[in-house]
Amino acid sequence: MKILITGAAGFIGSRLARELADRGDEVVGIDSITSYYDPRLKIGRLKEFFGIEPDPSWPMAAALPDTGSERSEVSYSDIPYGTELRSPTMPGLRFVRLDITDAEGLDALFARERFDAVMNLAAQAGVRYSLQNPMSYVQANVVGFMNLLECCRNYPVRHLTYASSSSIYGLNTKTPFAESDEVTRPASIYAATKKSNELMAHAYAKLFGIPCTGLRYFTVYGPWGRPDMAPMLFADAISAGKEIKVFNNGQLSRDFTYIDDIVHGTMLAIDHVPAENADGVRYKVYNIGCSHPVQLMDFISELESALGREAKKDFVPMQQGDVYQTHADTSLLESEVGYRPSTPLHDGIRSFAKWYQTMKL
Numbered sequence: 001m002k003i004l005i006t007g008a009a010g011f012i013g014s015r016l017a018r019e020l021a022d023r024g025d026e027v028v029g030i031d032s033i034t035s036y037y038d039p040r041l042k043i044g045r046l047k048e049f050f051g052i053e054p055d056p057s058w059p060m061a062a063a064l065p066d067t068g069s070e071r072s073e074v075s076y077s078d079i080p081y082g083t084e085l086r087s088p089t090m091p092g093l094r095f096v097r098l099d100i101t102d103a104e105g106l107d108a109l110f111a112r113e114r115f116d117a118v119m120n121l122a123a124q125a126g127v128r129y130s131l132q133n134p135m136s137y138v139q140a141n142v143v144g145f146m147n148l149l150e151c152c153r154n155y156p157v158r159h160l161t162y163a164s165s166s167s168i169y170g171l172n173t174k175t176p177f178a179e180s181d182e183v184t185r186p187a188s189i190y191a192a193t194k195k196s197n198e199l200m201a202h203a204y205a206k207l208f209g210i211p212c213t214g215l216r217y218f219t220v221y222g223p224w225g226r227p228d229m230a231p232m233l234f235a236d237a238i239s240a241g242k243e244i245k246v247f248n249n250g251q252l253s254r255d256f257t258y259i260d261d262i263v264h265g266t267m268l269a270i271d272h273v274p275a276e277n278a279d280g281v282r283y284k285v286y287n288i289g290c291s292h293p294v295q296l297m298d299f300i301s302e303l304e305s306a307l308g309r310e311a312k313k314d315f316v317p318m319q320q321g322d323v324y325q326t327h328a329d330t331s332l333l334e335s336e337v338g339y340r341p342s343t344p345l346h347d348g349i350r351s352f353a354k355w356y357q358t359m360k361l
């Protein structure tokens with residue numbers, strides 16, 4: 001099967017692209033390599049999972065936009081836009097730096113490649129940043145997704161899967177969160193764009209017969225994770241002896257899900273093309289989480305023990321846009337697709353900490 005993975009230099013996409021290539025699929029990964037977080041981490045993932053080393057002929061990028069972090073000072077070897085890079089280690093694995101808001105570039109890629117399946121992971125992620133820069137969410141998550149839908153309409157694919165998010169459950173209080181719950185009360189623009197994706201996909205599934213599956217991811221963690229998420233933010237602070245911010249005085253719980261379980265579940269979902277529903281539409285959404293919410297304080301204790309250092313904790317109020325708890329009901333994905341998350345938090349945190357302590361950018 002020939003598969004397009006967007007967001008392929010990202011946390012989930014880089015691992016997924018590699019796993020699909022390992023099982024024999026032909027994979028094209030695209031990513032615009034945004035500087036929302038340190039692009040060197042993305043280039044590191046391309047090296048780790050695609051075997052693509054930075055090339056001396058690549059231009060040096062300017063310093064990163066000033067985000068007030070130490071990382072803004074760095075420069076790095078930057079991947080040229082639009083150039084196809086073949087994995088030297090994995091036949092059938094390629095990477096192209098491409099922005100999904102670039103409608104022409106995306107159309108040319110689809111015309112050339114004729115994909116069987118598409119997995120859209122490219123997005124402006126993160127809840128908190130959507131308060132500062134909401135337009136970047138509309139661009140990547142709404143305009144970019146629309147471009148992908150148009151490409152799937154013009155160059156038909158067997159299945160379009162895409163990342164939604166647990167954050168769309170917003171102000172809902174009934175737990176666990178189930179796909180049948182009404183989701184009309186988002187607490188952030190990030191969540192609103194992800195809900196929009198589900199609506200847009202439904203319209204295209206209905207209008208043009210494109211089979212579509214949305215995956216509502218629940219707080220993914222593990223090696224090569226995102227620096228804007230709690231595990232890495234906490235690990236950075238704990239290692240540097242700095243305070244960690246514990247929101248809502250620790251009274252939060254998250255359905256932390258280990259990256260291996262997520263990648264495995266995503267592969268099962270890509271392979272599982274939805275049948276027609278009662279409306280005659282081939283459309284599905286699934287929760288993909290662990291179904292075992294963890295109290296924030298327990299998560300911090302596990303991390304302290306794995307890193308061998310105690311955290312200095314700054315207990316602060318709830319952040320705007322955040323939700324109190326996430327808890328996935330994953331029974332639908334289990335019964336229909338065969339998903340079985342199996343990594344206990346203790347083991348997952350150990351693997352994350354081991355990677356974190358040896359990681360060099």
Ligand SMILES: NC(=O)c1ccc[n+]([C@@H]2O[C@H](COP(=O)([O-])OP(=O)(O)OC[C@H]3O[C@@H](n4cnc5c(N)ncnc54)[C@H](O)[C@@H]3O)[C@@H](O)[C@H]2O)c1
Binds near residue numbers: 008122
């Ligand atoms: N990691 C989680 O816990 C989690 C939870 C819920 C939903 N999700 C969703 O899953 C997807 C993958 O998340 P992730 O954690 O791997 O995030 P990530 O930020 O590591 O990966 C997303 C990638 O998309 C790229 N990108 C952004 N805008 C782009 C554009 N316009 N064109 C091409 N590439 C673009 C970024 O450079 C990045 O590498 C995202 O859609 C995210 O919203 C993730």
